[in-house]
Amino acid sequence: MLRVIAVVGAGAMGKGIAQISAQAGFQVLLFDVNTAAAEKARADICLQWDKMQDKGKLSPHLCSAAKSKLRVVDTLSGLASSDLVIEAIIENLDVKRDLFAQLDEVVSEHCILATNTSSLSVTSIAAKTRLPQRVAGLHFFNPVPLMKVVEVIHGLRTDTAVISQLRIFVQETGHTPVLAKDTPGFIVNHAGRAYVTEALKILQENVADVSVIDQIMRSAGFKLGPFELMDLTGLDVSHPVMEAIYQQYYQEPRYRPSQIAAQRLQAGLLGRKSGEGFYSYPTTPDLSPTIPESVDARWHIPIWISRQDTEAHALLSAFFAHCDMPLDTSTSPSEHALCIVTPFGEDVSTCVVREGLDARRTVGVDTMFASDVSMTVMLNPATDAHLAQQLKRNLSEFNCIVHLIQDSVGFVAQRIIASIVNVACDMSQQAVCSPADLDLAVVLGLAYPDGPLSWGDKLGASRILLVLRNMLDSTGDPRYRPSPWLVRRVQLGLSLLQQAQDAKN
Structure with a gap:
């Protein structure tokens, strides 16, 4: 049973881990090479x-108990009584290995050593220790106190x-x-x-602006667009992670980083922390769509909708009828009709050629993510x-916001979300984790509206x-x-959450 928890590193992560551990009733020993930093933490x-007590989130008794459980130690030898040591120091393999080698000489053989690394191999950190199995x-x-998910990583x-105790x-x-x-x-x-x-790939192709x-x-x-998210995280954090995963997977194309992010990182355009990133700060990014000021007062052009996908055709026919916009229901569009195609993974140009349409009067609509608004x-x-x-x-007169973009395979949302689902599927194929844990981790850790595998099921695998396949072919x-x-x-015809049955001898 774990009773004494040691935390090495008094930065933001170490401080948060120490806080929730003491709140849970564990005896917590906090160590940092800078003892003053540990005391301040x-x-x-x-x-x-x-503050939590003042807001009624923590009783006076629990507040007092938590304080009594948290103690600063000024030497590594002071961690000798630990049942679990959680390392939360600089993200550097050699530095972490050195620390674990020192801990090897201090703690008992039954003490678990855990690393809070976000990008380094747990197996590599453990390789130089006396007991890598712990x-x-x-x-x-x-x-840490607010982000309720924790990845428990099984080294080779x-x-x-050990994994059971950590859970x-x-x-x-x-x-x-x-x-x-x-x-x-992970x-x-x-x-x-x-x-x-x-x-970033969509931006690089000039399909749409940020x-x-x-x-x-x-x-x-x-909750946040991808560029808002990168500005919040900081390119000095997010771009190295992109590069690290790409290199650790030996240049797997699914994880290919972008030179746009690399260049902006070199220019110091990190995001909120530098005052300028993809947006300028401290002002809040204006994400309200622009609406053209002067156009014909009333729409009078007939709308012809491709029948290549019957579900998409029915959806748009009902929508435009609701907006009181005339429909061209003939098999082929009339000379003056606006032609609408509904590709999945293809661009409009491909649809124009295949269906023999007038390119000047043809646009595509993403029905996979279309709504009344x-x-x-x-x-x-x-x-x-x-x-x-x-x-x-x-359409703005009917409270429907229209986002205009340039020709692209998969629009914007189609290609991003299909890529998210595909990566999640490949993680499941590699048995990185269970499909259920994958969805749970993404919802809790990234605040996605749904887990990628569940989302794939809802959209239609x-x-x-x-x-x-269409993006790959194109x-x-x-x-x-x-x-x-x-x-x-x-x-x-299985759910993306469906695991393979275990083979029995």
């Missing part, structure tokens, strides 16, 4: 408990009993443990790659821009697969190749 934690990963997220030589410890702190194999990025940092890397991409992804259900309309290089602006203005970019996990479950 303890004072900050006690102040936080006082070393595991225990990855908390910042701010970690004893399963119980995490639960006793009021947090939720998710189990992961020792792989690059669960959350791995699963979150596609959201930002695909957005604010429009963020608006579209907010409309799809995300938000719609992405994609132009092709020949589209009449005035016509597109007129459509945008008219077969449709996600269609988007990926671009030849292997970043879009579908995961075998996705392909097989679509073939068999």
Whole structure:
């Protein structure tokens, strides 16, 4: 049973881990090479408990008890009585290895050594220790008291009993443990790659500007757009993680970083912390869409909707009828009709050629993420821009915000979310973690509107697969190749959360 918890490192992460551990009733020893920093951290934690007591979130008895449980020690030897040591120091492999070698000489053989690393291999950290079977990963997220998910990472030589004890410890702190194999990025940092890397690819292709991409992804259900998120995290944090996962997976195309982020990092455009990133601060980014001021007073052009997808055709027909906009219901569009195509993973230009349409009067609509209040309309290089602006203005009269973008495979939301689901499927294929833990970790750790596997099921796994295959065929970019996990479950009509049955001898 774990009774005495040591925390090495009194920065933001160490301070948070010490706080929740003492609150849970564990005896906590806090150590930092800078004893003054450790003392200040303890004072900050006690102040936080006082504030919680004032707000009624912590009783006077529990506040006093927590304070009595937290003690600063000024030497590593002071950690000798520990049952668990959690390292929360600089993200440097050599420095962590040195610390673990020193701890080897201080603590008992029954003491568990855990690293809070977010990007380094737990197996590599454990390799130089005397007892690598007692070393595991225990990855908390910042701010620790508020972020309720903790990744419990099984190194190659970690004893399963150690993992069991760590799971119980995490639960006793009021947090939720998710189990992961020792792989690059573990669960959350791995699963979150596609959201930002695909957005950067879209920006690189000049499909839409930063604010429009963020608006579209907010409309799809995300609390922050990808560029807002990078500004909040800071490119000095997010870009090195992108590069580390890409390199650790030996240049796997799904995780390819962007030169846009690398260049902005070199320029010091880090985000909120530097006062300027993809947006300027301290002002709040204006993500309200622009509405054209002068267009024809009333829409009078007939709208012809492609029948390539019957579900999409029915959805848009009902929507435009509701907006009192005339429909061209003929098999082929009339000479003056606005032609609307509804591609999944393809661009508008491809649809124009395949269906023999007038490119000047053709746009695409993303029906995968369309609603009565938000719609992405994609132009092709020949589209009449005035016509597109007129459509945008008219729909705004019906409280529908239209996001205009340039021709692209998969629009914006389609390609980002299909990529997110695909990465999650491949993580499941690699058995990085269970499908259920993957979804839980992403919802708790990244605040996504749903777990990627559940989301794939809701959107339709077969449709996600269609988007990926069409993007792969159109671009030849292997970043879009579908995961075998996705392909097989679509073939068999299974949920993406469905694990394979264990083989029995």
